Amino acid sequence: MHKAAPAHDQGDEDLEVGRPTAVAAGMSAVLHSVAHSVREMGVGRSLTSLLKVNQVDGFDCPGCAWPDPDRRSQTEFCENGAKAVAEEATRRRVTADFFARHSIADLAGRSDHWLGQQGRLAEPVVRRPGATHYEPVTWPEAYDLVADELGALADPDEAIFYTSGRTSNEAAFAYQLLVRAFGTNNLPDCSNMCHESSGAALTETLGIGKGTVLLDDVEDTDLIVICGQNPGTNHPRMLTSLERAKAHGARIVAVNPLPEAGLLRFKNPQTRRGLVGTGVELADRFLQIRVNGDLALFQAVNARLIARDQVTGDVLDHDFIATHTDGFDAYAAHLADLDPEAVRAATGLGTTAIDGLVDEVVAADRIIVCWAMGLTQHRNSVATIREIVNFLLLRGNIGRQGAGACPVRGHSNVQGDRTMGIYEKPSAAFLDRLGAEFGFAPPAEHGHDTVAAIRALRDGTARAFFAMGGNFVSAAPDTDATLAALARDSFTAHVSTKLNRSHTCPGEVSLILPCRGRTDVDPQADGPQHVSVEDSMGMVHASRGHLDPPAPDVPSEVEVVSQVARRLVADRTTADWVGMQADYGLIRDHISRVVPGFEDYDARVVEGFTLPNGPRDSRTFATATGTARFTVNPLEVLTVPEGRLLLQTIRSHDQYNTTIYGLDDRYRGIRQGRRVVFAHPDDLTHLGFADGDQVDVVSEWDDGERRAPGFRLVAYPAARGTCAAYFPEANVLVPLDSTAEVSGTPTSKSIIVRFEPI
Ligand SMILES: Nc1nc2c(c(=O)[nH]1)N[C@H]1C(S)=C(S)[C@@H](COP(=O)(O)OP(=O)(O)OC[C@H]3O[C@@H](n4cnc5c(=O)[nH]c(N)nc54)[C@H](O)[C@@H]3O)O[C@H]1N2
Ligand SMILES: Nc1nc2c(c(=O)[nH]1)N[C@H]1C(S)=C(S)[C@@H](COP(=O)(O)OP(=O)(O)OC[C@H]3O[C@@H](n4cnc5c(=O)[nH]c(N)nc54)[C@H](O)[C@@H]3O)O[C@H]1N2
Ligand SMILES: [Mo]
DSSP: OEEOOOOTTOOOTTOEEOOOOSOEESHHHHHHHHHHHHHHHHHHHHHHHHTTBTOTTSBOOSSBOOOOOSSOOTTOOOHHHHHHHHHHHOSOEEOHHHHHHSOHHHHHTSOHHHHHHTOEEOSOEEEOTTOSSOEEOOHHHHHHHHHHHHHTSSSGGGEEEEEOTTSOHHHHHHHHHHHHHHTOOOOOBGGGGTTHHHHHHHHHHHSSSSOOOOHHHHHSOSEEEEESOOHHHHOHHHHHHHHHHHHTTOEEEEEOSSOOHHHHEEEOTTSHHHHHSOOEEOOSEEEOOOTTOHHHHHHHHHHHHHHHHHHHSOSSOHHHHHHHEEOHHHHHHHHHTOOHHHHHHHHOOOHHHHHHHHHHHHHOSSEEEEEOHHHHSSTTHHHHHHHHHHHHHHTTOSSSTTOEEEEOOSBTTHHHHHHTTOOSSOOHHHHHHHHHHHTSOOOOSOOOOHHHHHHHHHHTSOOEEEEESSOHHHHSSSHHHHHHHHHTOSEEEEEESBOOGGGGSOOSEEEEEEOOOTTBOOEETTEEOOEEEEOTTSEEEEEOOOBOOSSTTOOOHHHHHHHHHHHHTTTTSOOOHHHHHHOHHHHHHHHHHHSTTOTTHHHHTTTOEEOOOHHHHHOOOOSSSSSEEOOOOOOOOOOOOTTOEEEEEEOOTTEETTEEOOSOBGGGTEESOOOEEEEOHHHHHHTTOOTTOEEEEEEEETTEEEEEEEEEEEEOOOOTTEEEEETTGGGGGSOTTOBOTTTOOBOTTOEEEEEEEO
16 A cells, blocks of 8 residues: 655645635636735736736746637736746745755655745755755756766666646757757656647547647637536636637537536626626536546437438538548447447436537537547547547538637647657657758657656666656656655756755755746847747747846756757757857757748747648648548446545646645635545435545555545535546546556546545
8 A cells, every 4th residue: 555644734724615606707816816916926027927928029828728819908818827927927036045944855745835835946956865955056067967967877768858838849849859869769748647648549530639720710610519628727718718709609518527617607807797797608508427428428429410310311521521531431330339328327427418419519510629638637538539539520520610629738838849849759750850950860769758757767777857847746646656766766857947846856866957937038148039839729929038037047948958968969969059049049940940830930930820730721631541530439438336436636726737826726615725525415425424524535456555645525516426636636546557548648537536534
């Protein structure tokens, strides 16, 4: 049995549980964002930064990847975007004397919330072998140490290079070049835990691992189906688009095990009516699905569409199917055997609910399906997303105005990082172009994704860990296993803006390298630099920071990469690392020759541009057959043994992944605490518990049990048989080996658990 004690200041003595709300945003969101910003940044810095968010001459919001509208309002941000900005632009500083006061053991006992609150990292620090504390180090010494430690490895594949999704295109491209020049494709990223399942399913069936819609499509369509996503908290600006879609006559169907506030009703804080009125009803129909039921739901819908077409002949888009797809006959034959009992068991939905959705679908000429983590973090996630593609193909909902697939990305540049080559399985074509551009032979063998990287560290086949952002330890599954794996490292280095749990389990030699973020100015030898990012819909634009950095000598991410590269791989490629650091335009020039769709990048990025997208632009599909592909996906119902529930892990309204802004989850009625489990009152009764009980949550897996101690049960209108707890507190429960088929994503949304009274 693995056991994790809660961090010592993480007690939830003040926890209050109230009623959930059914409406998102409105005046309270404005007040919350202003209060939070002023507390962290002060009035002046708040104004300078918030007025520059998502403006043409400003910076891209470091919050989510939802695109910016063309005509931006003066305040193109949301409550949670404002919190993301304040988190980075805070005036608090973590300097070397902080690390003198706090030993590593002390830091390891602190909560994620406390760690993040200490402020921006301002000085590089090192932990030397056997030391109990981090101590100051000069920048040149720090870079030398990185080069010496990595250079001393017997094999480049012994190093892991992680990336989170805030890194700019320029930094990401330079970083992957450094890593490949060093000699490995060990480039796991947060995407492995996020939309990898979407990328895998869409690449196979549509020939591109990205969505096929633009903002205009979402705002002018007939039906939007939103599955496994909580936009009111995680993509609040999407609610504005949904409101516009409704104004144009669209209908919205929400598919979710929880009645999330933002899906049900929205008061747009950017309009007067939204500030004072009752807001608009968003979802016209809510299907409260059982966790992991979506594959069955889409199969049931698709089977009904095919059956209705057999009667009327006008439900399916026969021309589209004949011209642009393959595999329809096998698919239709497979669905003919669909077992209604299996559908009911998997979805928890009755036939009326499913028939109702089918009626909506048949009435809608143009349909968009949006999804996020509720679909991607299950064992059958790739199959589920393939099934959504089947659904879209049946009625020709790809490559038409107002129709298509819309995986809604998380981190603000996670899609761009992948486009730039942050990928452990790069294509041969990409490597060929990269090698030709820089006169070297990149390694061809595929590298480790996140889970494989943890295994390699655990087994000792990898010994060094370098992170470009993120918080690997708290984001990864199986926290105790990940902590133990990282602690075996001979060397770790984290390029970070804020202190986090990953810094508290150093390798033998360990560095924390502070860096500049989106909001900071970035002066280099050739003048002030801007970077660029790609949003969830493949639109690329520039981002310029305006604020003073935490300390004058804190480098940009590009500078860190360039300094390490000059010491580690200077003679291995033709890259001019000094020149690229002085002028990021040079990096963009390289990108324009290596990455398709980025021609004339440096000039075009000023205005911004949209990347080409075959399925969307011209119904061309770069798949194995050159057509869009129907796929047959076996339906296996995830059965939960008696006395157990299916746990999903979610974000509160007051966090950004592992960064905890505060301890409230306003829309779900939670205040001043995070160790809660939401479950249906009848399920609690059935299991012999009641609202308010304190329990340990225990997950069950082939290799044994895992325990998350000290949670309060909250009676909540969750789908029957399911429950929910917050990420990252519940990550100890996610078994390392429980991953999605094909994509390898940890199954953070379907974990079998039981409760034990304490
Ligand atoms: N403020 C804020 N913004 C963020 C983030 C943040 O932490 N804070 N994180 C960013 C990142 S990296 C990402 S990836 C996104 C995440 O955005 P979301 O995917 O919205 O985030 P989660 O909280 O994981 O929510 C998952 C949703 O799916 C539902 N769900 C769970 N299981 C199932 C299922 O089996 N079927 C269906 N249909 N629904 C299910 C849950 O009830 C919940 O509503 O947000 C990004 N934006
Ligand atoms: N159980 C469970 N686990 C999950 C999920 C879940 O839903 N459930 N979601 C998964 C998902 S979708 C994701 S995307 C991952 C997130 O995994 P990560 O991206 O690794 O985690 P974050 O919490 O976003 O990383 C926060 C840290 O990034 C650093 N940082 C912030 N901005 C910058 C910057 O501009 N530059 C640099 N260099 N550093 C910066 C700060 O030091 C901060 O502490 O977690 C995954 N883990
Ligand atoms: Mo994510």
